[in-house]
Amino acid sequence: MSTDFRDIPAPSAAPLGAPLGAPALAELHGLVIDWFDEHARDLPWRRPDAGAWSVMVSEFMLQQTPVSRVLPVHAEWLVRWPRPADLAAESPGEAVRAWGRLGYPRRALRLHAAATAIAHQHGGEVPREHAELLALPGVGEYTAAAVASFAYGRRHIVLDTNVRRVFARVVTGVEYPPNATTAAERRTAGSLLPPDETTAARWAAATMELGALVCGARSPACEACPVAARCAWRLAGSPAHDGPPRKGQTYAGTDRQVRGRLLAVLRASAGPVPKAALDAVWHEPAQRARALDGLVADGLVEPLAGDTFRLPG
Numbered sequence: 212m213s214t215d216f217r218d219i220p221a222p223s224a225a226p227l228g229a230p231l232g233a234p235a236l237a238e239l240h241g242l243v244i245d246w247f248d249e250h251a252r253d254l255p256w257r258r259p260d261a262g263a264w265s266v267m268v269s270e271f272m273l274q275q276t277p278v279s280r281v282l283p284v285h286a287e288w289l290v291r292w293p294r295p296a297d298l299a300a301e302s303p304g305e306a307v308r309a310w311g312r313l314g315y316p317r318r319a320l321r322l323h324a325a326a327t328a329i330a331h332q333h334g335g336e337v338p339r340e341h342a343e344l345l346a347l348p349g350v351g352e353y354t355a356a357a358v359a360s361f362a363y364g365r366r367h368i369v370l371d372t373n374v375r376r377v378f379a380r381v382v383t384g385v386e387y388p389p390n391a392t393t394a395a396e397r398r399t400a401g402s403l404l405p406p407d408e409t410t411a412a413r414w415a416a417a418t419m420e421l422g423a424l425v426c427g428a429r430s431p432a433c434e435a436c437p438v439a440a441r442c443a444w445r446l447a448g449s450p451a452h453d454g455p456p457r458k459g460q461t462y463a464g465t466d467r468q469v470r471g472r473l474l475a476v477l478r479a480s481a482g483p484v485p486k487a488a489l490d491a492v493w494h495e496p497a498q499r500a501r502a503l504d505g506l507v508a509d510g511l512v513e514p515l516a517g518d519t520f521r522l523p524g
Contacts, residue, residue, distance in 0.1 A: 304522030321349025373422025384443030
């Protein structure tokens with residue numbers, strides 16, 4: 212039977228601004244995790260047979276990219292490279308080529324570097340320990356915590372944009388979190404983290420899904436939220452954001468767009484591409500040259516003799 216979590220009263224009419232006792236925390240965890248059990252999307256990297264490599268690939272791809280765009284590329288990668296060693300055996304350029312139009316293609320190089328380290332240093336198996344994950348090239352604090360939590364059920368603070376937004380509203384009473392993760396946010400997340408590993412891992416996934424599906428950036432669906440009755444932001448009347456301006460993401464006319472067009476030409480070619488073919492993708496010479504130089508500096512493009520270019524070998 213479906214449960215309407217809006218009908219479940221909060222233990223107290225007060226928002227979550229103050230530290231909670233164990234019973235109130237357990238109830239909060241239960242409300243969010245029960246909601247997740249009923250409403251979570253069926254995503255391939257969440258399935259019991261997914262494996263840690265599937266989780267790691269998804270975490271690299273999902274950074275700044277919507278799930279809908281990641282799903283087909285993730286599936287193609289796992290068919291082509293079902294293990295880290297399979298990816299490591301190919302050139303970095305093949306990773307960039309297969310990255311397609313996901314954006315921020317340096318992630319492809321980082322994932323290839325991580326796969327190479329896993330193949331050479333960890334017997335081809337994605338490490339279980341947070342410290343070992345964090346030591347992999349291209350893996351930061353968030354990714355290490357996410358892989359350890361989602362792949363291995365470990366207890367870690369997992370703070371992505373969605374989770375930070377949920378905690379900002381429910382606990383802090385503001386519409387949006389700061390532009391960069393703060394120590395205060397980590398303290399808040401730590402105070403809410405369930406004590407046992409199984410529940411902590413489930414809580415991490417559930418709060419992330421709550422931010423993605425209900426507590427959205429532009430149009431939060433508070434009527435569907437399992438903890439709306441104790442959300443500090445909602446109880447305060449949903450005050451508008453009054454902090455520093457939020458970072459916007461522009462694309463048209465930017466160097467990012469030019470870089471994308473240059474890479475599209477290189478991905479489509481099986482061999483080196485003459486500079487004249489790259490010059491044809493953008494009308495403004497100075498911006499085009501700057502974008503190409505940036506791709507070379509980032510290791511995404513390799514210059515060759517005869518004024519030709521290719522993906523990295």
